[in-house]
Amino acid sequence: MTKIASERDPATASFTCEVPAGDPWLHEMRAGQTLRILDLKGNQAVDTLFFNARDPRERYSATDTIRQQRNLYLTAGTRLISNLGREMLRIVADTCGRHDTLGGACAAESNQVRYALEKWPMHSCRDNFLLACALSVQPLGKRDLPSNINFFMNVPVTASGGLSFEDGISDAGKYVEMTAAMDVLVLVSNCPQLNNPCNAWNPTPVQMLIWD
């Protein structure tokens, strides 16, 4: 597990905002800019996708990212790879140490399967993604939603191939930072899941900071 702190000063960030628990966030970043996602209260899953801002058919690919680094988990040094095999961003700092890209986003329908048929009215990350896509000037929709990154989420795979959803390894004040290699759209759902410990049973806000 790699932990690398950043020397960037929040006072010099060119953009900051707080994303409340359960909200979507869609933002365009230029090549060379660096995004920090700050876990304000601890153990908050941040479901995240990236699209090439010039042609959103090119997008983050979990399988290409996993395969190119031959490792399942994302951390400092990980190159986030597109479905065309190109580097979209690179994780340059990480004080949490490990992030998931197998668990995907929660949805009304997967909540039904995982927890109970009557869970469908609960808010979900997929609903956030769909609304953000619908309101975007970009031609985005359900078709454009592949497997995402879950920053600060802990989904270890055992040697026998089991997948478990463990208590988070993040904490208040931990963060992950990534520098864009191309102009990208960042699509985030600050996860509203209440059925498992991915948000420590208590979804909380996160802060976004961008440096030029």
Add this chain to the structure above:
Amino acid sequence: MTTTTPDQRPLVRRERLPGARSWSIELRRGYALRLIDETGGANCSALFYNAQQHLERYNMADTLKAQYTAYLTKGHCCYSDMGRILVSIAEDTCGWHDTFCGVSSPEEVAAQYGVVRYQEARNDWYRSGRDSLLKELGKWGLGLPDLVANVNFFSKVAVSDTGDLQFVSGHSPAGSRVELRAEMDVLVVLDTCPHPLDPATTWAPKPVVCEIIEVPPAAEWDACRLSRPENARGFANNALYHCQCHG
């Protein structure tokens, strides 16, 4: 005279895919697709879509987290993003099918095996999994946005405690087979390019035999229904779908 399988089920068709080829079929509920690794060491990349509504498609994450597994074998189900079961794995002699490595890119194939073009090699040219799937998806009006994380049948990639990946060579012996039962009408898209983490340096893609078999619906005691309470709810969602317009 109807052809039957050794266990007396009607066999509609047996199709042999050479290595590094793609194929697709709309498989109706009531039929199963049996994949057979004829020579051993094959890889069969697969994607699944709702045949009537291609926006509903195989979802790697929902499949894995519903069943607390990183790989697939008998008793597992392949879920769509809509909480429904596209296909269930009714039989499997192989024991582990990869779910998270995706398919090779043209650049990866060139770096690993070299470049051999159609111009020189005719139909033995080297193809990538991505290009093969994109070409096959195009037949159904689908393209790059529809190319999502796939299943790699017959391939095993082990994971260490720290998340490092190790391709397991020799995992699938000759004659390995896996039977995918359609739990709704599904578009199945297949490709037989080598697994992208197969360390072989010689290009030798292996064939896969596809058998279409008429099968009864999953019984109440079926292993796929009973393997997890989540799958009982998945089948319940399918039951609701089957009473709707295209179900």
